[in-house]
Amino acid sequence: MSVTKDTVRKIAHLARIAEPEERLEPLARELSAIIDWVEQLEEVETGDAPPMTSAVDIKLPLRADVVTDGGYPEDIIANAPDARDQLFTVPKVLE
Numbered sequence: 001m002s003v004t005k006d007t008v009r010k011i012a013h014l015a016r017i018a019e020p021e022e023r024l025e026p027l028a029r030e031l032s033a034i035i036d037w038v039e040q041l042e043e044v045e046t047g048d049a050p051p052m053t054s055a056v057d058i059k060l061p062l063r064a065d066v067v068t069d070g071g072y073p074e075d076i077i078a079n080a081p082d083a084r085d086q087l088f089t090v091p092k093v094l095e
Contacts, residue, residue: 001039003031 005024008031012019019027070076073086082089 001032001035003028003035007031 005028008019008024008028012024077083077086077088080088
């Protein structure tokens with residue numbers, strides 16, 4: 001697949017990125033090369049490969065999923081500019 005200057009211009013506009021005109025052609029070549037490389041990956045036979053999340057087969061240690069207050073709520077609330085009843089008070093965002 002070949003990416004054109006017009007395509008790069010449109011992508012830059014959608015991403016709200018200001019790219020000068022002289023950078024559009026080099027970016028088009030770079031994006032085309034990336035897409036060509038991804039298309040090459042599609043040709044690799046992966047049907048017998050097991051799914052994996054890491055190159056090393058290890059299990060991560062798990063911890064109990066419990067809610068704690070950190071053990072020192074007074075110290076945390078002391079940093080708040082405005083706190084009431086041990087809660088952070090923030091300005092109203094929506095009317």
